Amino acid sequence: MFFFLLPLFxxxxxxxxxxxxxxxxxxxxxxxxxxxxxxxxxxxxxxIVLNRGFCxxxxxxxxxxSAIVITFLFYPYRDMPLLLFFLSACSCTMIxxxxxxxxxLIFHARWWDYKDKKFNINGRVCLS
Numbered sequence: 001m002f003f004f005l006l007p008l009f010x011x012x013x014x015x016x017x018x019x020x021x022x023x024x025x026x027x028x029x030x031x032x033x034x035x036x037x038x039x040x041x042x043x044x045x046x047x048i049v050l051n052r053g054f055c056x057x058x059x060x061x062x063x064x065x066s067a068i069v070i071t072f073l074f075y076p077y078r079d080m081p082l083l084l085f086f087l088s089a090c091s092c093t094m095i096x097x098x099x100x101x102x103x104x105l106i107f108h109a110r111w112w113d114y115k116d117k118k119f120n121i122n123g124r125v126c127l128s
Contacts, residue, residue, distance in 0.1 A: 026061075038052055054103065073087075074087050074091075
């Protein structure tokens with residue numbers, strides 16, 4: 001699936017073990033993100049919410065992809081927690097914005113909308 005990335009991985013000295021590690025991170029965070037989001041939405045809506053996102057099954061790829069980006073790009077900053085936090089927050093915000101835009105472009109539907117909240121950017125991402 002992502003075999004076109006293998007030359008990039010080889011340049012950085014990444015071996016098959018690392019690729020498996022990234023897949024594991026992707027699926028673990030996708031599933032963990034699904035359960036956390038369902039739990040939080042269930043509390044807010046005061047009913048059990050199980051259908052989150054556009055995928056079938058208990059995972060949200062945006063969480064897994066964000067975890068991979070943070071792990072892959074920001075590993076050199078692991079000893080600088082404040083910088084790591086801000087870099088991670090900014091990158092996850094950009095990922096959420098781009099994902100919202102692409103989903104709307106492809107499916108002609110909005111999967112989430114923050115227009116009624118303060119500090120939103122085009123209703124795609126929100127600070128609150």
